[in-house]
Amino acid sequence: MLKVENLHVSVDDKEILRGVDLSVGQGEFHVVMGPNGSGKSTLALTLAGHPRYKVTKGTLLFDGESILNLGPDERARKGILLAFQVPPEVEGVKIIEFLQQVLVELKGIDPAEAYDAIVKKAGELWFKEDDLHRYVNVGFSGGERKRLELLQALLIEPKLLILDEPDSGVDVDSLSIISRKIEELNRAGTAVLLITHYGRILEHLDPGTFRVHVMKDGRIVMERGGEFVNEIEERGFQAIFEECGCDE
Amino acid sequence: MSETITLADAKAVIENQIEELARRNREPEWMTKIRYRALEAFERAPHNDPVISEEQLLHFIAKPEVEGIPEHIESLEDLPAELKALLDRLGIEEVEQKYVAGLAVQTDTGVIYNQFLQEWAKKGLTVLPTEEAVRRYPDLVKEHFLRLFRVDESKLTAYHTAVWNGGIFLHVKEGLKVPFPLHLFFLIQESALAQAPHIIIIAEPNTEFHLIEGCTAPILVRHSLHLDMTEAYFGENAKGQLTVLQNWPEYVHTRPMTRAKIGKNARFINTTVGLGTGKSNTANPKYWVDENGYVELNGILLGQKDWYVDLGGEMYLQGKGAAGINASKAVIMDESTVITRGIITAEAPKTKGHISCDALLLSDKSRMETYPGLVSRVDDAELSHEAAIGKIREEELFYLMSRGLSEEKATQLIVKGFLEPMLKDIPMEFLVEIRKIIELAVSGGM
Ligand SMILES: Nc1ncnc2c1ncn2[C@@H]1O[C@H](COP(=O)(O)OP(=O)(O)OP(=O)(O)O)[C@@H](O)[C@H]1O
Ligand SMILES: [Mg+2]
Numbered sequence: 001m002l003k004v005e006n007l008h009v010s011v012d013d014k015e016i017l018r019g020v021d022l023s024v025g026q027g028e029f030h031v032v033m034g035p036n037g038s039g040k041s042t043l044a045l046t047l048a049g050h051p052r053y054k055v056t057k058g059t060l061l062f063d064g065e066s067i068l069n070l071g072p073d074e075r076a077r078k079g080i081l082l083a084f085q086v087p088p089e090v091e092g093v094k095i096i097e098f099l100q101q102v103l104v105e106l107k108g109i110d111p112a113e114a115y116d117a118i119v120k121k122a123g124e125l126w127f128k129e130d131d132l133h134r135y136v137n138v139g140f141s142g143g144e145r146k147r148l149e150l151l152q153a154l155l156i157e158p159k160l161l162i163l164d165e166p167d168s169g170v171d172v173d174s175l176s177i178i179s180r181k182i183e184e185l186n187r188a189g190t191a192v193l194l195i196t197h198y199g200r201i202l203e204h205l206d207p208g209t210f211r212v213h214v215m216k217d218g219r220i221v222m223e224r225g226g227e228f229v230n231e232i233e234e235r236g237f238q239a240i241f242e243e244c245g246c247d248e
Numbered sequence: 249m250s251e252t253i254t255l256a257d258a259k260a261v262i263e264n265q266i267e268e269l270a271r272r273n274r275e276p277e278w279m280t281k282i283r284y285r286a287l288e289a290f291e292r293a294p295h296n297d298p299v300i301s302e303e304q305l306l307h308f309i310a311k312p313e314v315e316g317i318p319e320h321i322e323s324l325e326d327l328p329a330e331l332k333a334l335l336d337r338l339g340i341e342e343v344e345q346k347y348v349a350g351l352a353v354q355t356d357t358g359v360i361y362n363q364f365l366q367e368w369a370k371k372g373l374t375v376l377p378t379e380e381a382v383r384r385y386p387d388l389v390k391e392h393f394l395r396l397f398r399v400d401e402s403k404l405t406a407y408h409t410a411v412w413n414g415g416i417f418l419h420v421k422e423g424l425k426v427p428f429p430l431h432l433f434f435l436i437q438e439s440a441l442a443q444a445p446h447i448i449i450i451a452e453p454n455t456e457f458h459l460i461e462g463c464t465a466p467i468l469v470r471h472s473l474h475l476d477m478t479e480a481y482f483g484e485n486a487k488g489q490l491t492v493l494q495n496w497p498e499y500v501h502t503r504p505m506t507r508a509k510i511g512k513n514a515r516f517i518n519t520t521v522g523l524g525t526g527k528s529n530t531a532n533p534k535y536w537v538d539e540n541g542y543v544e545l546n547g548i549l550l551g552q553k554d555w556y557v558d559l560g561g562e563m564y565l566q567g568k569g570a571a572g573i574n575a576s577k578a579v580i581m582d583e584s585t586v587i588t589r590g591i592i593t594a595e596a597p598k599t600k601g602h603i604s605c606d607a608l609l610l611s612d613k614s615r616m617e618t619y620p621g622l623v624s625r626v627d628d629a630e631l632s633h634e635a636a637i638g639k640i641r642e643e644e645l646f647y648l649m650s651r652g653l654s655e656e657k658a659t660q661l662i663v664k665g666f667l668e669p670m671l672k673d674i675p676m677e678f679l680v681e682i683r684k685i686i687e688l689a690v691s692g693g694m
Contacts, residue, residue, distance in 0.1 A: 048650045052642065076652035088643040092665025098648070101661070106652040135665070152651065 001026045001191055002047070002160055007058035009046050009218075016042045018218040019058070024160065024191050031202065031229065032195045034215030035237050040195045041085050043215070044164045047193075048082035049075045062160070077106065079159030083149035083166055085195075090136040095148070098136055103155060121154045125177065142169035150181055153190075161185060162193045167201040179204060199229040214240070221246040255291060258309040262287055265411045265442065273379045273413075276386060282394065286409035289400035296402060299528040299556055300473070300501055305403060308473045308501075309442070365430075372421030373457075375430065378446050381417035388419065392448050396479045396507035396534070404503055408444045408475045415445030415476065418459060422483070425456040429491075429675055432461045443474040449490070453483035453511070460491045460678070472499065474526070478506040482514035482541075489517045491674060495685065496526035498553070506533035510541040512567065519546040519673065523685045525557045532560030539567030539596075547576035548670050551584030551614060552689055561590040565599035565629070572600075577670050578607040579663050580614035581689070591621035594629030603633040608640065608666050610659070610690070660690045 002024040009017035017039050024030050032040055046053040047060070049072035060068050067075055090098070096118060103114040119129055125147045137145050146166050153161050166178055179201045186192050194201070202210070207226030214222040214232070222228075222244060232240065240246075266287065270280040295302045365375050374381075382389050399409050416432055451457060474496065482488060496502055502525065510516050522529060535543045545561045563572035574590035592601030607616040620633035640662050648658035664686055671679060 048646075050646055071655070072646055072649040073652050073654050073658075076650055082650055084647065088641070088647050090644050090648065090662065090665060092668035093648075093661050098651075098661065101657070102651045102653065105657070156651070 001063055002193075003059070003061040004043075004047075005059045005061075007043075007046070007060060008056045009042060010054050010056050011042070011052055015056070016053075016218050017046065020215075020218070020220055022213060022220055024193055026159075027186070027189050027191050029186055029192045029205070029210035030194070031210055031212045031226070032193065032215055032220075033197065033212060033229070033232055038215040039218040040215055041164050042218075044082055044085075044162050044193075044195060047075075047162055048072055048080060076156075076158075080162070081153055081156055081158035081160070082162045083146075083153055083164060085164035085168070087137050087145045087149055089138045089140075091138055093136050094133055095136050096132040099132075099152065099155060102152075106156060117155060118151075122151055125151045125154070125181065126174075127151065143171055143174050146170050146178065147174060150178055153185060154181060157185065157188070158190060160191045160193065162195075164195045165197065166194070167196055167198060175201060199233050202226065202229055216241060216246055253303070253306040253310045255306065258306040259287060259291065261310045262290065262407065262410050269411065269413055273382070275379070275382060278386070278390065279382050279393075282399075283410045286399045286406045290403060290406035290410060293400040293403045293406045295404075297404065297503075298530060298558060302403070305407075305473075309407065368426070372424045373426055374417065374419040374421075375432075376417045378415040378417045378448060379413065381419075381448070385417070385419075388450065389417070389448065392450060392479060392481060393446075394479070396509065397477065397505065404475060405477075405505065407442070408446070408477050408505070411442045412444045412446040412477065413442070415447045417448045418457070419450045420452060420455040420457050420486075420488075422452040423454045424452075426458070429458040429460050432459060443476075445476045447476065447478040449478065449480035449488070449508075451480070451482045451486035451488045451514075453485055455483070455486045456488070458489040458491070458673075460493065460675070462493045462678070472501060474500050474502045476502075476504050478504070478508075480506070480508035480516065482508065482510045482516055484511045485513045486511065487515045489519070489673065491519045492521065493678060493682070494520065494522045494526075494529070495524040496529075497524070498527060498555075500526040502526045502529045504529075504531045504533075506531070508533075508535050508543070510535060510537045510543050510570075512539045512541060514538070515542045517544045517546070517673065519548070519670075520559070521548045521671075521674070521682060522557060522559075523548075523550050523682065523689070525549070525551070525555055527554075528556040528558075530556075530558040530560075532562065534562045534564070535572065536564045536566055537570040537572060540569040541567060542571045544573045545575070545590070546670055547574075547578075547588065548667055549576060549578040549580075549586050549588075550686065550689055551578060551580040551582075551586040552692070553582045553584060555584045557585070558587040558589070560588075563590070563592045563601060565592065565594045565601060566596055568596045568598055570596060570599045572602075574601075574603045575670070576605050577667055578605075578616060579610065579666065579686070579689075580607060580616055581610040583611075583613040585615040585617075587617045587619070589619040589621065591623065592631060593623040593625070594631055595625050597626050597628050599626070600630045602631070605633075605635040605637075606666075607635075607637040608663065609637065610640070610663075656691055660687045663690050 004020055004022040007017055007020040020043060034040055042053060055068055062078055099118050100111050100114045103109055104111055122132055167175055182192060210226045212224050212226060212228045213220045266283045394409060397405050399406055508516055537543050543563055547559045549557050551557050559576060561574045565572055572592050576588045578586045580586050588605045590603045594601060603620040605618040609616060616637050618635050622631040622633060624631055644662055645658050648661060649655060664683055
């Protein structure tokens, strides 16, 4: 479904991704790990079509077609959704009105139906109806923002859900609900590309069901099975990189 | 604008209009005298408009461009379909049935559709065309007509005073709290007269009201200049709100002149929503605030195309503990220019004033200037100002678009969101209309 080949990406003429290869099939679950600054968010934002991240080389296919020339809205309509690492505040725009509009446009349902769906799913992620009348992310804590990102994923039900650190800054209980909801979406057919620093969010998953990609200096340098997460957590990236000769 | 028009030509036209108005209104002599005095003042008064030259002004007066709708309008049934549709959209009839709102449609000759207001008249609420108030309440009008302006301040004040016609006289008797917003629509159809409504608001002590002037209604004749004047008087502890929705056609220059005296413990919230401000709109409302009184000027300004919008605002905090806020939010696109220049003068101890200006620029050629003025004549006043002029943040736009909204839709959301906090006191029916106008403007500007 998603095929990334030799992807090079620059921001303000500075090259950040230097030849990324990655494939995600329908309904699959992939994890991306890597040190701070290795380019994980850059990859996520590039897939979602951020205008400042310029692809200078390589291919980016979704369902067999190049999406390089598509804007972020067109990619969303094709079924790609990014849950941001740092979701921005949008002053004056109420969550409920925003989500209603999104569902009306993306799924073609009517506003009243959208409203009910939003309130119901919001409850599952511990949002009260009052919260939905607040402005998008304004004054929300880090953990609340992550739950709001997931709420959007639950409502939109994308084909490919890219999650950029949905678990950072999140308390234990929120983490457990977030990880369960991700699995739920995945079981229902959404392919997941999950960026994380910790194995905890993957605790309930059978390591045999997902792949782990390790990023370093703008490249994916290793791909392993799910059990590799534990090894990374135990030994750290440096030791692993030294051993595999990934340090060049 | 080929032929040259002299001051004498303009004066002759004004004089004709004065005579016609005196006759049409069966006007008492004292009012006609005021008009003639204004005509004299017109000659010597200075002209200092930033956009309209003196030559242009004389031309507007003597050779108004007129395209009227001829038929006479006496009841709601006679309204043009588009205006009727607007009233329907605003749910006026429904609202009226529920007895929660008052509506007046101001025409050249009277206020129509006001059965509901008649009920309230018995309780002490007077809403009349200013012409009629001149005849029925001469003493009250004399006491409040042109008390906050000097006739010879400028050619525009003099001209307005000489030919004023239309406008509303709102009088709220002591202690009366009007629980619903009063809607006033201007509907001007008679062609040859200048557009110069005069509005008088008298809120006696301990009263409450909210007047909404909706200029979203189409104006039926084509004029180049619209000059309205509002004088508002707030007694002790009176609380009033005046919301003006402007949606002028593009060819008109508008010069609203508003002044208010705010008594002890009184509160005045003056909101102006300039969605269609016309070719140019300059306003410099003035407010005098007594002990512990409070005034708020909220300006919502939408600059489009080549429009020129200049919103001032002078507040004189004259009594101990008086406070004033001048806050504006502007969305500026195309090649439009918006200027804000509020001045707050603290003349008494423990007064507080704040000026804020927020602008969102949607194009490279749009322009915003802000000149906050803070003047303190005492040593314990608290005066402050803040300004932020910026563009739409890329991160916000990307975030909304990454959810499948087109750039246009995402921009509309951000622009509406930017203005949202200022629209808090506006009734829902108008919000719907206002949001629609903003959406259209954003789409048009993209
Ligand atoms: N807009 C930008 N301008 C300049 N440099 C940038 C920009 N965005 C990313 N970078 C740089 O690119 C590199 C990769 O950043 P990225 O955010 O993709 O890392 P990451 O792997 O997500 O890190 P973390 O684990 O800390 O989230 C970093 O060195 C970062 O400073
Ligand atoms: Mg990151």
